[in-house]
Amino acid sequence: DIQMTQSPSSLSAFVGDRVTITCRASQSISSYLNWYHQKPGKAPKLLIYAASSLQSGVPSRFSGSGSGTDFTLTISSLQPEDFATYYCQQSYSTPPTFGGGTKVEIK
């Protein structure tokens, strides 16, 4: 199975800050990398697919980059509604696997 490692596991930031979350795969997954966020008590929501494609309806302050084993999710200007837990997920091979999550909290 492909292991997905996210860092950091948590971070604190101010509204308006630029935030970067990284995800590393245990082997090359090309661009088969997706990002979700999840608010407490709610279902995950797709933000970015295929490493850098913005899902319809998702604000443009979210962006993704990377290929191979190293990927990044960037929020250009953190908004109050962005405080949540973020997960990366590889769809390169079965079983699909998720990172452990990054909790983004208010500073």
Next chain:
Amino acid sequence: EVQLVESGGGLVQPGGSLRLSCAASGFSFSSYSMNWVRQAPGKGLEWISYISSSSSTIYYADSVEGRFTISRDSAKNSLYLQMNSLRDEDTAVYYCASGGYSYAYDHWGQGALVTVSS
């Protein structure tokens, strides 16, 4: 509007069985592959099963292989998960999600809580 609505969760004793359903609306259900993803309390996300649009391809996570069965009924726009021989560690919120395999999970249900406890 795409909607996925899970039902059938609840409290079950270890060794028992439960069947989850996921009712789909707002999209062409018969054209989409579907998945079940679960989340144990306070933990991360775990994919557990995939079914292709035609039901010809099915995958399971090792953790549920031989105990859980995924199926779908396109006439009813519904996805199912039959869970047998339930264990304490199967306690989780179970989500149905569209997409998967080489693609992202683009729509999710609200989740159904399954608690396995004596």
